[in-house]
Amino acid sequence: MKRKRRFLIVFVNLFAYLFAFFYVLPILWTVFSSLKEETDLFAWPPRLITKLTSVNYQSVFLKTPISLFIRNSFFISISATALTVLISLMGGYALAKYQFRYRRFVSNFTLSMLMIPLQVIMVPVYLVLSKIGMINTLWGLIIPPSATPTGIFLAQRYIHSAIPDELLESARIDGAGEWKIFFWIVLPLSTPLLAAISVLSFTWRWNDFLWPLIVVGSPKLYTIQLALGMYAGEHIVQWGPLLAMTTISMLPVLIVFLLLQKYFVKGITTGAIK
Amino acid sequence: MRVCREGKPSRFAKTGGMPLNKQLMAWLFLLPNLLIFCIFIVTPALSSFYFSFTDYDMLTFSGKFIGVTNFKNLLQPSSDFVRALLRTLIYTVTVVPLVFICSLGLSIMTTSDFFYGKPFLRALFYWPWLLSPSIIGISWKWFLDYDAGLINTVLMKLGQNPVPWLIDKRLAFISVTLVTIWNVAGYFMVMFNAALTTIPNEVYEAAALDGANRWVRFWKIIFPLLKPTSVLVVVLATIMTMRNFEIIYVFTAGGPGTATTMVAQRIYHTAFMERRLGLASAMSVILFCILIVLSLLQFKILEEEK
Numbered sequence: 027m028k029r030k031r032r033f034l035i036v037f038v039n040l041f042a043y044l045f046a047f048f049y050v051l052p053i054l055w056t057v058f059s060s061l062k063e064e065t066d067l068f069a070w071p072p073r074l075i076t077k078l079t080s081v082n083y084q085s086v087f088l089k090t091p092i093s094l095f096i097r098n099s100f101f102i103s104i105s106a107t108a109l110t111v112l113i114s115l116m117g118g119y120a121l122a123k124y125q126f127r128y129r130r131f132v133s134n135f136t137l138s139m140l141m142i143p144l145q146v147i148m149v150p151v152y153l154v155l156s157k158i159g160m161i162n163t164l165w166g167l168i169i170p171p172s173a174t175p176t177g178i179f180l181a182q183r184y185i186h187s188a189i190p191d192e193l194l195e196s197a198r199i200d201g202a203g204e205w206k207i208f209f210w211i212v213l214p215l216s217t218p219l220l221a222a223i224s225v226l227s228f229t230w231r232w233n234d235f236l237w238p239l240i241v242v243g244s245p246k247l248y249t250i251q252l253a254l255g256m257y258a259g260e261h262i263v264q265w266g267p268l269l270a271m272t273t274i275s276m277l278p279v280l281i282v283f284l285l286l287q288k289y290f291v292k293g294i295t296t297g298a299i300k
Numbered sequence: 301m302r303v304c305r306e307g308k309p310s311r312f313a314k315t316g317g318m319p320l321n322k323q324l325m326a327w328l329f330l331l332p333n334l335l336i337f338c339i340f341i342v343t344p345a346l347s348s349f350y351f352s353f354t355d356y357d358m359l360t361f362s363g364k365f366i367g368v369t370n371f372k373n374l375l376q377p378s379s380d381f382v383r384a385l386l387r388t389l390i391y392t393v394t395v396v397p398l399v400f401i402c403s404l405g406l407s408i409m410t411t412s413d414f415f416y417g418k419p420f421l422r423a424l425f426y427w428p429w430l431l432s433p434s435i436i437g438i439s440w441k442w443f444l445d446y447d448a449g450l451i452n453t454v455l456m457k458l459g460q461n462p463v464p465w466l467i468d469k470r471l472a473f474i475s476v477t478l479v480t481i482w483n484v485a486g487y488f489m490v491m492f493n494a495a496l497t498t499i500p501n502e503v504y505e506a507a508a509l510d511g512a513n514r515w516v517r518f519w520k521i522i523f524p525l526l527k528p529t530s531v532l533v534v535v536l537a538t539i540m541t542m543r544n545f546e547i548i549y550v551f552t553a554g555g556p557g558t559a560t561t562m563v564a565q566r567i568y569h570t571a572f573m574e575r576r577l578g579l580a581s582a583m584s585v586i587l588f589c590i591l592i593v594l595s596l597l598q599f600k601i602l603e604e605e606k
Contacts (some may be wrong), residue, residue, distance in 0.1 A: 038414050046424050049482075052443040053431070055450045059442065068448050074457070113336075116329040124326035125318045132330060139337050141595035142345050145543040145564040146588045149571040149580045150344035150351065158339075173336035204325045233432035235546040254434035255550045258441065265442065272438050279430050287423065290430075290490075 053276075060269035067265055082270035090257075092271060095250040100278075102167050102249060103231040109172040110227040111220055118181020119212050123194060133182070139175045144236055152240050166241040167249075171234065177223050184219040185212065225289040229279050250275045348588075351581035358575035370582035380558070381566060381583055388562040391473070392541045395480050399537045400530070402485040407492030408518075422493070426486035437550025440479050441466065469559035472552055476560045479551060484540060488533045495529035496522070528601065535598045539591060563587050 059067060060083070066076040086092050120126075121133050144151065151170075152161070160166030189212060197207050213220075238252040248256070254275060257268050283290065318326075352370055356363030374381045409415060410422040428436070443449050444465035452462035466472050499522065507517045523530075545564035548554065554561035554569075561569075563583065571580035 035414060039416055042409060042415055042421065046421055050424055050427060051450070052439045052482075053427070053435075055443055056435075056439040074453060113332040117333040120326040120329035124322065124329075126323035126326040129326075132334070136333070136337070137599070139341050141592055142341050142588070143539075143543050143591065145545045145567070146584045146591065147341065147344040147348055148568065149577055149584060150347045151340060152571075153347070153577075154340065154344055170336060170340040173333040173340075178333060204322070208329070229430060233430070233435075235433040235550070239546075251432045251434045254432075254438060258434065258438050258550050259553060265448070268438060269442060272435055276431060276435050279432075280427075283423075283427075283430055290426070 056269050057273050060266070060273045062266070064266045082266040083274075086267040086270045086274075090253075090267065090271070091245070092250070092253070092274070094246070095248050095253045096274070098247060099232060099249040099251070099275075102164065103228050103278075106168045106172045106231045107224050107227040109168065110174060110177055111223050113173060114177030114181045114223055115185075115213065115216060115220070116208065117178040118183075119185050119208060121178070121182040122186040123189070123191070136175050136178050144240075148236070148240055155241060161241060162243050162247060163241075164247065167238060167247070171231070171237050172227075174227070174230075177227065180223060181216070181219060185216060188219075189215050221286065222289040225282060225286050228282060229290075232279055345588075348581040348584050351578050352585045353582075354578045355576075356578040356581075358571070358577050363578055366578070370579050371586075374579070374582055374586065381563075383558070384561050384563050384566045385586070387473075387558075387560075388542060391477060391480075391544075391562060392538055394477050395541045396534060396537045398477075398481050399484055399488060399541075400533060402481055403488030403533065404492055404526075404530075406485055406489040407496060410489065411493055411496050422489070425489055428483050428485075429487040431483075433546035434550050436479065436483055436547050440475070441551055444475055466552060467556060469556055472556055472559050476548055476552060479547065480541060480544060483547065484537065488537065491529055491533060492526065495526050499525055528604070532598065532601050535594055535601065539594050539598065542591060542594070543587070 061078040061080070062076050063079050063081055066073055069076075117136070121129065121136075155161050155166050155170075160170075193211060194207055197211055202210070233251060234249070235251050235255055238247075238249045239255070242248060242252060245253070245256075250271070254268070254271060257263070257271070351363075353365055353367060354363040355366050355370070373379065376382065406425050410418050410425065415421065431439075444451060446452060446462055446464055446467060449465070451465070455462055464471060465475050503521065503525070507521045510517065510521075543564055544562060545568065548560055548562060548565060549568070552560045554565045564587070567580050567583045567587070570576050570583060
């Protein structure tokens with residue numbers, strides 16, 4: 027009986043890991059293929075095992091402005107994240123700790139923004155952006171997506187329960203101004219929240235495709251994700267360099283995920299998508 | 301009535317509870333978010349309603365009011381839009397139940413005590429959710445490539461004929477469906493995991509005492525407890541699938557022909573390629589009306605859970 031059970035467990039685990047391997051196989055295949063020579067990629071008859079080379083990575087750096095794309099992506103992701111963290115905390119703090127008229131309305135209004143996905147309003151968004159001169163600018167890529175209902179919602183919930191009212195009141199009695207309270211008490215006490223929103227926001231911005239697609243026209247402002255989409259849409263796809271670029275582009279989020287896994291879960295369990 | 305910190309009844313109760321200058325601070329803190337929401341979400345949303353009644357185009361940047369003509373043209377039984385809408389519905393109706401089954405399956409797998417290295421498995425299944433639309437589109441396009449994709453390579457090694465995954469219309473549609481499920485299953489797995497871990501241990505123990513086998517125990521006792529999460533998963537998956545655009549844009553670009561062209565793709569194409577903004581807005585309004593019903597359902601569920 028016991029032996030039978032152990033055998034079953036080994037078998038089930040074997041199956042699970044095999045399944046998991048196949049689950050991520052398309053990605054592994056991309057990484058593996060990026061290390062093959064172009065002649066091996068399309069060899070006839072097809073070859074599974076070939077010698078590995080970095081030639082695709084060299085050609086991606088030599089023949090495409092990939093370092094520019096990576097720089098753009100990092101600059102946009104990091105500055106948008108900083109902005110998101112700041113304004114989400116400000117908004118969440120106001121909703122959590124201030125009693126003001128229309129508070130409920132503002133809270134519902136914020137949440138209702140989740141109901142209007144960009145896919146539905148991309149056309150007029152483009153018009154608004156061009157009216158105020160944000161098409162093809164870094165500002166157009168950074169500012170509009172930095173306000174997120176999820177960020178505000180997370181901040182509101184966290185600040186509501188983690189920062190006692192008495193602390194804020196005693197600071198007020200000591201004569202601290204409202205901005206001072208925010209920057210010297212609320213902000214430092216919200217580091218776990220700060221980390222959670224940063225991780226989410228960085229991932230969203232790094233991976234974002236649709237927003238850059240609408241805003242950006244000239245390759246000078248391409249993020250790496252947008253560049254990938256554009257190269258993949260060309261008539262003759264240069265698979266070797268493209269796969270190398272794809273592999274490079276997944277590294278930052280993968281690293282953030284491996285280091286800060288627990289914060290991703292927090293964002294999901296709120297039940298909100300972006 | 302609200303009581304002030306001094307213990308007296310508040311003089312400001314009528315204005316909402318705090319002195320006016322403090323209330324002003326709250327608005328100041330909220331200002332950046334509200335401003336962005338109003339300029340980049342509310343204004344476009346409202347103006348798309350307006351544009352949907354015009355024949356505005358993006359070549360001359362002008363147009364006139366034409367009433368419901370756009371809607372009339374769009375809802376003609378054989379129009380491209382109706383076909384895309386039907387296709388999107390079929391796609392959604394296929395994806396959602398499968399996503400539900402897959403994510404619940406993954407969740408059981410990564411919480412059950414049968415398996416070793418559960419955190420590792422969990423992270424692995426969650427990974428596709430963290431990949432960008434470009435990465436997903438390109439990787440799968442390459443994986444299913446006719447000449448050099450892994451599946452066809454293996455098939456050819458085994459002496460079989462290669463399968464035209466992205467060339468045949470029906471297979472392309474199935475591929476898009478599969479990739480969508482693969483992309484989001486890990487995300488919903490985490491939601492189910494959260495729900496499964498909040499079920500108290502006593503429930504499992506009581507169920508075990510009942511003596512029924514695991515299978516019956518799960519469906520009779522655990523599954524009903526997951527109902528709120530299940531409903532939320534179905535609604536969220538439906539919304540995500542209905543509005544899906546980016547992955548398909550990179551993966552198949554809507555092709556071959558229009559076999560995988562969904563509503564969002566039609567909107568994008570009509571607006572930015574054909575430059576017919578009024579018509580595209582009318583499409584947006586129709587999609588928006590469908591999505592808003594689903595979103596209201598989502599919020600109702602979230603409210604009930606609290």
